[in-house]
Amino acid sequence: MSPSTPTSHPEGTAGGSTTSRRRRRGPRTWLAALPLLAFTGLCFGIPLGAIAFGAVTRTDPSTGATQLTGEHLARSLQGPYLGSLIGSVQLSALTALIGGVLGVLIAQAVVTSRSQALRSAALTASGVLANFGGVPLAFAFIATVGISGVVTQLADLTGFGWNLYSFTGLTVVYLYFLIPLMVLVIAPALDGLRPQWREAAQNNGATGRQFWRHVGLPVLAPSLLGGFVLLFGTAFAAHATAAALVGGSVPLVTLKIADALSGNVLTGQENVALALGLDMILIAGLVMAVYLPLQRRSARWLR
């Protein structure tokens, strides 16, 4: 988080001066943000516009005439397409929840341990593992706990009902990179939880549970929620791992988009794929809409 910079406040925002990050600036300072705005407009605005345009129009292949239609969006919210959206949201929410909880516990253990070596080892490993995804990850799991995987054979996992190529299997694979990601993003926030607060609470006779209930968790809430949102987004957008592992048997929206956009079977589905993309953006937007106000409300404690 950037340190707060003292600047002039024409309207005195007494008491809230450190909470508000919006400041009145000089007339020309916005120019400094111009490159960022141009970049954002170019790299996000144009693709977004193209997706939205493709999702609501249809071009006749023979005449080349383009007309407005709601057909693609309607189709993207029906039948198997709707099923894939629901499947993606379920998988992402579940993995983000489990990954978030386990990630916090691990991060807390690492942060409170006195060992500097453990700390740097855990954080480095998290940095590596959080970026280990896609087909290599899928194949690593296939080789280890697939049907003829080494561990499956040794421990007779199939006898216990284990099946990698299912919703459960996919959840476990996703957790492999989501938990380290949570450790990475939450460790700085846990560092920011000052020991003095805990001491103060103890001096006033609070139990550990009371400290977490009234101090720890409220302060951490925005970071926890932020971590959850990040995990949700990562799982929601993941594609290659799932494609290699479960094909079409766990319906996921990213797989459906790939089928429609770059397959060898279905023709003329490009616009439905764009409509699905738009649906994904809307869902991500909704999740952010829940997160941002909460984050702004309590971010003041952690800096």
Added chain:
Amino acid sequence: MLSSSARRGAAVLLSAAVLTTLSACGAAPDKAAGTAGDGKSKVQPGAAASAADLGGMDALVAAAQKEGKLNVIALPPDWANYGAIIKAFEAKYKIKVNSENPDASSADEIAAVKSRKGQDRAPDVMDLGIAFARSGAAENLFAPYKVTAWDKIPAGQKDADARWYNDYGGYVSIGCDAAKIPNCPTTFADLLKPEYKGKVALNGNPTKSGSAFGGVYAAALANKGSFADIQPGIDFFGQLRKSGNFIPVESTPATVEKGETPISIDWDYLNAGYAEQFKGKGVDWKVAVPTDGVYAQYYSQAVNKEAPNPAAARLWMEFLYSAEGQNLYLGGHARAVLLPVMTQDGTVDKDAAAKLPQIQGTPAFPASAELDKAKATLAEKWDKALS
């Protein structure tokens, strides 16, 4: 040492040269440069509907060599022997082949043609799944061109206007690792046996992968379905899934070698390739075309209507449909479309042909409308049957 003014002059010249080169890349091909130039040719290569239009094969070769290069897309070197085919073409005609994105899908090829209209980097020729050949022709993306062997291609395997025609293909087959599976299945009915629990895979998701789609179609034919009715095939895989025999992992060379997909439903040319590839690696890969569900599918070739190298594109087509090109497909275990004709006239590579899995009868193909219906049914019902 150069004087400063000389250095500046050199810099100006250099940047001018760079700018010219840059603006030349990606610019529309110079139409005038495409003519054979010797006055014999009757039309521009881009408008030629046969080699004769250009004044014969020699004129076509000359025009293609003048262009000097050919852009191809979506031709994996280990698929139907394309690696060797490209090498042979380059060596024979001294034309550089730029092979772009070998693992692209048919949809990617069509997208490349559309998005690079008029550019120098657009693909000249395409190798397409039948559905995309048909939709691309309907969108007027292909140039009609009849290769010399045009009349020998069976009528059911070519567009009447010569905008696309089939070149190679194969049958849905069941590959099986005999080193791990005591009794290899040879029919779809076999696959339901309890002994194959957790062993049967497809090459991908049938709403995306052409071979997996072929597998479902073949299963439909094996279970009282028809070209017009793919539902029994979907039900069959639903049943396989419920019995625990079906595993949704996409079979690849890696999963085959690892033993993760000990039974894999795939094109016979890919399965036959695995048999050769993994010989002596503890994998004894047997290939059987199931007798109860025989389904063949061929890939089609088409010339981009706005090919940047129109003569080279047409020469490539001639090469693919020559005895040499067709035998190269056979060398990759793919069934060349001219195989029956070549067997009769004796130009076939007999060793390569003998290695193909045995088949009785001639393949039949679904009509456009039947194919569309099957795909729509599949897209609608597959998820539900499998989850």
